[in-house]
Amino acid sequence: MKIFNVVFCVLFILFAALQWNDPDPYIWMPIYLYGAVFCGLAATGSYYKGWYLFGILAYLGYAIYLFFTKDGVLDWATEHHAENIAGAMKASTPWIEDTREFFGLFILIIVLLVNFVHASQKKAKKMRKKMMKIG
Template identity: 85%
Template sequence: MMKIFNVFFCVMFVLFAALQWNDPDPYIWIPIYLYGAVFCGLAATRRYYRGWYLFGILAFLSYATFLFFEKDGVLSWVTEHQAQNIAGSMKASTPWIEDTREFFGLFILIIAMLVNFVHSSQKKAKKMRKRMMKIG
């Protein structure tokens, strides 16, 4: 199940990164999405890096919080622009649409990193219990 989850998100994050070429700030978003792709790809091969998941979660959460409260951010999209359709066109014609899309991209990344962090933590705990059983 985890392999399918991680292969899916690895492919999705590579596609998301590729779509950033026409973005106003591809130098930020291509590395962000490739970060997710790399660590989901590694997890698909049962290589987990809890510290890097945690780093990604904290970094993406910090940036998402900024985008949420920014002047033309998600909060503005909801309160001042009545949650205008953000998927109507591929081109983000307003800053609140761009920031809201970026926020949700980070949200997806955070979820993927969090699932892998929790899964790897459970695997580590299970391994520790086995070692303790051998010792005891």
């Protein structure tokens, strides 16, 4: 888990840095830095289930919005035939930006979910050990 979290901490810092020239860096830099901070803490063995859950729910809500909004992921998939999102972003293709943002949130949600599950398992294991000592 340490390598997993170090890798994603570095990636999320890079993703945040790449947002500098984005039209809305004040939204996306904190989103990615949130993931970086909690991956960095997890890499040191500090897990915060409540904060993972908060991030998962917040990002899931925003991802759902980006999925269904006009020029969102659903429009990209249906009306624009899943056009290549790796190309240049133009004012005439706003669905590319929303789709990229959706997949960024998806990555964050998965990473936070992995840490949430790991933290839950770690806590359950600690509780079992405690119960074994008592019993």
